[in-house]
Amino acid sequence: MKQSQLFTKTRKEAPRDEESKNAQLLIRAGFIHKEMAGVYDLLPLGMKVIEKIKNIVREEMNAVGGHEFIMSSLQSKDTWTDTNRWDDDIVDVWFKSKLHAGGEIGFGWSHEEPITNMMKNHISSYKDLPVYVYQFQTKMRNELRAKSGIMRGREFLMKDMYSFSIDEKQHEDFYQKTIQAYNRCYNRFGIGDDTFVTFADGGAFTEFSHEFQTITEAGEDEIYINREKNIAINEEVYNPKTLKSLGVTEVELEKVKTAEVGNIFNFGTKKCEEMKLYFNNKDGKPTPVFLGSYGIGITRVMGVIAEKMSDENGLVWPESIAPFKVHLLTFGKNENVFREAENLYHDLKNAGIEVLFDDRDMGPGQKMNDADLIGIPYRMVVSERAAEHGGVEVKKRNSSDVEYISADRVISYLQEGGENK
Amino acid sequence: MKQSQLFTKTRKEAPRDEESKNAQLLIRAGFIHKEMAGVYDLLPLGMKVIEKIKNIVREEMNAVGGHEFIMSSLQSKDTWTDTNRWDDDIVDVWFKSKLHAGGEIGFGWSHEEPITNMMKNHISSYKDLPVYVYQFQTKMRNELRAKSGIMRGREFLMKDMYSFSIDEKQHEDFYQKTIQAYNRCYNRFGIGDDTFVTFADGGAFTEFSHEFQTITEAGEDEIYINREKNIAINEEVYNPKTLKSLGVTEVELEKVKTAEVGNIFNFGTKKCEEMKLYFNNKDGKPTPVFLGSYGIGITRVMGVIAEKMSDENGLVWPESIAPFKVHLLTFGKNENVFREAENLYHDLKNAGIEVLFDDRDMGPGQKMNDADLIGIPYRMVVSERAAEHGGVEVKKRNSSDVEYISADRVISYLQEGGENK
Numbered sequence: 001m002k003q004s005q006l007f008t009k010t011r012k013e014a015p016r017d018e019e020s021k022n023a024q025l026l027i028r029a030g031f032i033h034k035e036m037a038g039v040y041d042l043l044p045l046g047m048k049v050i051e052k053i054k055n056i057v058r059e060e061m062n063a064v065g066g067h068e069f070i071m072s073s074l075q076s077k078d079t080w081t082d083t084n085r086w087d088d089d090i091v092d093v094w095f096k097s098k099l100h101a102g103g104e105i106g107f108g109w110s111h112e113e114p115i116t117n118m119m120k121n122h123i124s125s126y127k128d129l130p131v132y133v134y135q136f137q138t139k140m141r142n143e144l145r146a147k148s149g150i151m152r153g154r155e156f157l158m159k160d161m162y163s164f165s166i167d168e169k170q171h172e173d174f175y176q177k178t179i180q181a182y183n184r185c186y187n188r189f190g191i192g193d194d195t196f197v198t199f200a201d202g203g204a205f206t207e208f209s210h211e212f213q214t215i216t217e218a219g220e221d222e223i224y225i226n227r228e229k230n231i232a233i234n235e236e237v238y239n240p241k242t243l244k245s246l247g248v249t250e251v252e253l254e255k256v257k258t259a260e261v262g263n264i265f266n267f268g269t270k271k272c273e274e275m276k277l278y279f280n281n282k283d284g285k286p287t288p289v290f291l292g293s294y295g296i297g298i299t300r301v302m303g304v305i306a307e308k309m310s311d312e313n314g315l316v317w318p319e320s321i322a323p324f325k326v327h328l329l330t331f332g333k334n335e336n337v338f339r340e341a342e343n344l345y346h347d348l349k350n351a352g353i354e355v356l357f358d359d360r361d362m363g364p365g366q367k368m369n370d371a372d373l374i375g376i377p378y379r380m381v382v383s384e385r386a387a388e389h390g391g392v393e394v395k396k397r398n399s400s401d402v403e404y405i406s407a408d409r410v411i412s413y414l415q416e417g418g419e420n421k
Numbered sequence: 422m423k424q425s426q427l428f429t430k431t432r433k434e435a436p437r438d439e440e441s442k443n444a445q446l447l448i449r450a451g452f453i454h455k456e457m458a459g460v461y462d463l464l465p466l467g468m469k470v471i472e473k474i475k476n477i478v479r480e481e482m483n484a485v486g487g488h489e490f491i492m493s494s495l496q497s498k499d500t501w502t503d504t505n506r507w508d509d510d511i512v513d514v515w516f517k518s519k520l521h522a523g524g525e526i527g528f529g530w531s532h533e534e535p536i537t538n539m540m541k542n543h544i545s546s547y548k549d550l551p552v553y554v555y556q557f558q559t560k561m562r563n564e565l566r567a568k569s570g571i572m573r574g575r576e577f578l579m580k581d582m583y584s585f586s587i588d589e590k591q592h593e594d595f596y597q598k599t600i601q602a603y604n605r606c607y608n609r610f611g612i613g614d615d616t617f618v619t620f621a622d623g624g625a626f627t628e629f630s631h632e633f634q635t636i637t638e639a640g641e642d643e644i645y646i647n648r649e650k651n652i653a654i655n656e657e658v659y660n661p662k663t664l665k666s667l668g669v670t671e672v673e674l675e676k677v678k679t680a681e682v683g684n685i686f687n688f689g690t691k692k693c694e695e696m697k698l699y700f701n702n703k704d705g706k707p708t709p710v711f712l713g714s715y716g717i718g719i720t721r722v723m724g725v726i727a728e729k730m731s732d733e734n735g736l737v738w739p740e741s742i743a744p745f746k747v748h749l750l751t752f753g754k755n756e757n758v759f760r761e762a763e764n765l766y767h768d769l770k771n772a773g774i775e776v777l778f779d780d781r782d783m784g785p786g787q788k789m790n791d792a793d794l795i796g797i798p799y800r801m802v803v804s805e806r807a808a809e810h811g812g813v814e815v816k817k818r819n820s821s822d823v824e825y826i827s828a829d830r831v832i833s834y835l836q837e838g839g840e841n842k
Contacts (some may be wrong), residue, residue: 009543033539037522041492041539067428071462073494073559073825074576079456097528099515099575100565101458107518109527118454118462122430133428138494138559144521182740192768345499 003358007044010370022306023149038146038154048323057159060181066134075106079113083274087402093141107140116275134161151303162172163292171290190318196232212262218307219259226252259304267291315375316397324356327376331364331383341382351411424779431791443727444570450794458567459567460574467746477609478580481602487555493602496527500534504695514562528561536583537696547702555582572724584713592711611739617653633683639728640680647673688712736796737818745777748797752785763804772832
């Protein structure tokens with residue numbers, strides 16, 4: 001895409017009321033726009049990153065047998081009364097409103113109850129189990145504080161999956177399979193090394209739930225990790241009993257600040273009993289369903305990556321979720337140089353490589369600054385000076401090394417993974 | 422996809438409180454689930470149809486130069502006070518709530534004001550114009566009545582585009598270009614012949630706005646049309662002056678019931694003046710921007726098509742938006758027959774043809790009924806009886822003719838547009 005045609009603008013300053021590094025960078029680089037604290041619009045560059053994150057998650061959820069659908073935001077009070085979660089004293093993040101036609105209405109902060117309710121139409125026999133469904137859905141939460149940018153929004157995009165299983169074993173198998181699928185997601189996002197499956201409070205149903213926590217100074221959680229043993233424990237269950245059961249001692253653990261980028265939760269049969277979701281087993285006996293829920297904060301992942309993968313000049317996207325792979329820049333008024341850049345642009349596009357071509361009438365300094373701020377993995381400069389050095393100037397965003405590669409070798413260079421041989 | 426793997430179920434009856442034909446059919450066929458009046462979830466089949474409608478619209482909006490992004494649902498009161506549209510007496514469909522952090526908040530029923538506000542960051546000079554942006558966004562409207570199924574939801578998906586133009590001529594050119602793009606959309610949906618560009622009330626800005634109205638008995642509007650002259654007039658502006666200006670007489674017009682599937686609106690410079698969106702013209706003089714807005718009700722289009730393209734047995738999807746192109750059925754317990762069906766299923770998939778394979782252990786009657794209800798364009802039956810007739814039994818959903826085609830000719834038959842030569 002030509003940058004002159006891209007609907008985006010970089011900015012020198014973020015809004016004065018924006019405290020978080022992730023939103024400051026993403027606003028300045030033109031990925032998002034701030035509506036109010038905790039509420040952001042996705043501009044075209046931001047949409048591209050979010051779509052890439054979604055597609056990775058979609059592939060992994062489909063691979064474990066998930067079916068994609070989408071629930072409404074508007075929710076009825078009835079759906080939440082059986083489990084006693086309509087009450088603002090129990091759930092303190094509800095946005096509620098009143099229907100002109102009469103009655104109260106809620107805006108989805110979670111979908112466990114509506115989905116369990118809907119499943120009554122789909123599950124009646126053991127033959128209907130197991131079933132796994134997921135959605136990418138905009139959640140709304142009436143957070144008292146919203147100072148972490150897109151890491152904790154009042155409106156945010158979440159992938160939530162739900163498993164409905166016939167018994168504990170079937171549930172447990174899928175639960176473990178999903179842990180692996182989640183690990184693949186975080187690896188593919190480029191934050192796998194710093195993301196830990198973390199033992200956390202299991203609530204009323206089980207001893208532990210599992211969170212996926214990524215190390216970042218901007219995180220709101222504190223966990224204890226041991227990298228060698230690949231063990232991580234949330235502060236809330238950090239006690240001698242937990243340590244003993246995991247076979248680890250205090251001195252082996254390091255305390256780190258983290259952000260929760262995913263969580264998985266075992267409801268056992270409790271919620272289905274409360275909501276009366278039963279199936280007839282092989283003997284025709286009504287039996288409650290085992291429910292699990294599995295979340296990934298899609299916009300939060302983008303925020304965590306903006307926090308972790310950035311430097312003083314701007315964002316540094318991993319290739320898997322970068323809005324483009326190559327940022328092609330050209331400098332000066334020389335028509336031949338511009339034509340050469342345009343040819344390379346078309347060659348890259350024809351090779352199926354996503355490229356942003358900075359064709360704007362603007363000085364080299366401003367173009368280089370914008371490229372650093374936007375953070376596309378490969379910066380390629382076509383200029384008179386680069387030509388003197390024998391081709392195209394190539395610099396990876398995450399390195400300070402500059403290479404010169406002849407234009408006809410650029411595509412094979414990229415296809416070989418950016419190694420100049 | 423194998424039907425045994427599809428998360429959907431057909432139902433004999435729609436919920437008793439569902440009055441509309443479109444939602445009754447879509448619920449029974451397993452495309453949507455009803456949360457409450459005017460609020461529906463999209464199940465996998467429904468999502469597939471919506472994604473196809475979106476992709477057609479996306480292609481046409483990109484073709485006229487639109488940039489896709491996505492705004493938030495949560496909106497601040499401030500954004501709507503300058504134009505006096507926060508007031509419930511002026512806009513009677515607001516859902517509002519209160520922030521725990523203090524202050525009122527609204528849920529997006531429209532985005533003209535937030536987008537115009539956001540544009541202040543992007544438009545400062547004549548060089549920034551024109552710019553065209555669009556989104557697919559979930560709107561929430563506190564409708565007093567919601568009895569038309571997904572044709573008038575309290576929560577629904579809309580494509581809304583906005584044009585920001587330098588002057589009246591630039592605005593008018595794009596407005597006309599968009600009318601053509603809209604016509605292409607409705608043609609591609611398969612409802613072009615019954616959809617009319619309709620003169621409607623222009624409000625405070627212009628004499629007329631333009632609606633796109635599709636003939637259906639389920640519609641809430643009444644318009645006057647002349648098919649030969651391709652003229653359509655909304656009841657609200659049906660008067661001697663309008664007739665005279667359009668060069669048409671009363672006797673030439675036919676009154677029909679319609680549903681509004683799109684509308685385009687010229688705000689002139691009024692809204693940008695109210696909201697202080699100015700650009701500096703070539704002489705450096707602050708000048709207000711011309712604003713146009715252009716909507717297509719995505720879920721409504723699906724509802725209108727369900728109303729119009731259906732019969733007593735179920736839905737009859739046009740190929741362009743059908744969830745699958747082919748519904749492949751197989752009957753009986755004969756293993757060779759099943760294997761033959763499975764082979765055809767793989768051949769179709771490998772040829773890039775979207776196919777739903779009913780591999781369920783179920784009688785022919787039930788499979789045929791489900792196929793009619795779901796409404797996929799081509800039904801193909803592999804069975805002993807079909808084999809006796811020389812191949813695969815092929816029936817188009819919109820025809821009662823049955824043909825037999827040898828299995829090795831099925832793909833070329835489909836590629837040639839379903840004509841048996």
